[in-house]
Each structure stands twice: as structure tokens, then as C-alpha cells.
Amino acid sequence: MVAKTALVTGGAGFLGSHICYSLLEDGWRIVVADNMSTGKASNLPNNIDIENIDICSSKISELIKSCKPDSIFHAAAQISVPTSTRQPVLDAQVNINATIKILDAFRQNGNPSKSFLFLSTGGGIYGQVDELPASEDVKPQPLAPYGISKFAAEIYVQYFRKAHGLKTSIVRPSNIYGPRQNPDSEAGVIAIFIKSMLEKKKVNIFGDGDDQRDYIYVSDVVKGCLLAEKHALNQPLNLGTGLSTSVNDLFQTISKLCNSNLQPNYCDRRPGDVINITLDSSAGKRLLGWDIKINLEEGLRKTVESFKNDKIKK
């Protein structure tokens, strides 16, 4: 049997690289498109074709034309809420315009039964919700350009499904964490905490630390993505645990795992950050047969171990 080809945009990044490993295990041929702004070749095995391409350039359309993917897993994005508030035009160029460019090139090329999976956001799309956990029935009212651009891109994905018959799927993960998450950006609090504690550097907490988030281990999100791609349902699906953890509790747990006794440095809240968000993922569980396998304690242990091992290798 001929292997199916997946184009994974942002495949050299955190989530994208985990998607690539899973697809490889399932026998796919993989092409990665990544501008390596935060992604790294070392996140991927040697046998993967990595094209150093910016998705905002016309090179992405040329790549889709030449590699004719069966499926696109679209993970490349401007992922930082603070950057989106400072540079909303850049955020929209990457998260909206480039997504349209990819969808348009894909509808014109590639296998007729092609499928497109879009990585949206569950943490940033709903805004401040009165009743948590938030299900997909909650009307998105994003507080920052990041959530707005993801929501706009979702609507384009749905348009391409209706107008051009693309098999599309949209997932809205909560706060993802795990090995290979970039600790040097403004997103990904767990990676940032672990790196700072292992290097004995001060950790900033924005606000009073009582903010509640829904932290989900990366392998559970990957499983949800692959199931969503397979079922190609005509509705966005949350991928979260439904459990809330405060930033202060997270800080304490990670401190213990890293043997750190540093105190946090409390700073002003950042514009655009949601205060509390957790996701109701019962639709994904019912419709995809998806479930959570790794709880927070186990996931944090695995993540701290991987960061310690990476530090030893350096």
C-alpha cells in the first residue's frame, strides 16, 4: 500500500513534532513546512523532509502543489497572546491570511479526498465565561487578537468545507504542555516555570496566581487531533480535561518536582489574558471516542524529566 502524505505546518514546533511522531508510527509519509522561528530540526527524527518555508509566503502554495498532500495538519501559528496584542497585524497575517492561502492552495491541488485539520484554541477563543467548563455551545468572545484570529480562521475553514467540499476538522485545545515545549516564548507557562526553576532563575507570575487553567498533556491532544482528522466532523471540538488548576498550585507542584525553593515574582496581569478557563470536552469524547490518558501529576513528572534530560545533553 502506498503511504499517505501529510503536510504538517509548524511540524518542527512543540505540538507539530508530536503529531509528526504519531503519524510516522501510523505509516504516513511526512513533509514539514516550518520557518524555524521557534521550531527546531532536533525536535524531529532525521528521516522527515523539513521545508524551511514561511507560511505567509507563496512558497507554501508551491509546496502544496508539488507534494500533493492527502492531509494537512495546520499547526503553524503566531501563538503568543501578548505578541498578538502588540502586533495584531502580524498575528492576523500568520493566523488568518496564511491559513486562507493554505486552504486555497489545498483545494486546487492534492488528493480529491483530502482532509485539513485546523489547530484552533480553546483557551483563547471563548473569552471570560460565566459558567465553566465551557462547551462548544458557548459563543466565542475572544479578549485578544490571538483568539480573534483563530476564530476568524475557523470560519474560513468552515467556508472551504461548504464551498469546496474539503474534509475539514477543527480542534480547540486548552493549555497544552509536555516535552519539547519552547520555554523561551511568552506562551507555555509550564515549560517556562520548569526551565527557570532548573536554572534557578526567578519565575514571574502575572496577576495574583489564582487564575485557573485547564492543562492537558500533549499526547492526549495528539490523539484528539488524529481522531478529529479521521472523523472530519462539521463542528469544532474542545480538547481539554475540564479540570482547573491555579497558577499558584502549578508553581508549587513544579517547585517540588524541580527541588526548587525559589519564591515567585508577582507582576501585573498581561492585557488579553483570560482569568479563568476550563473546557467541557464531552462532545469530543462522545463523537470521537477520545479520552484523557495522562493526569496532571503524571504529565508534569514526564515533562520535568524530559527537561532535565535535555539539560544534561546540552
Ligand SMILES: NC(=O)c1ccc[n+]([C@@H]2O[C@H](COP(=O)([O-])OP(=O)(O)OC[C@H]3O[C@@H](n4cnc5c(N)ncnc54)[C@H](O)[C@@H]3O)[C@@H](O)[C@H]2O)c1
Ligand atoms: N501550546 C498550547 O497550549 C496550544 C493550545 C491551543 C492551541 N495551540 C495551537 O497549536 C499550534 C502549535 O502550537 P505550539 O504550542 O506547538 O507552538 P510552537 O511555537 O512550538 O509551534 C509553532 C510552529 O510554527 C512555526 N511557525 C510559526 N510561524 C510560522 C510561519 N509564519 N511560517 C512557518 N512556520 C511558522 C514555528 O517555528 C513552530 O515550529 C498553534 O496553532 C497553536 O495556536 C497551542
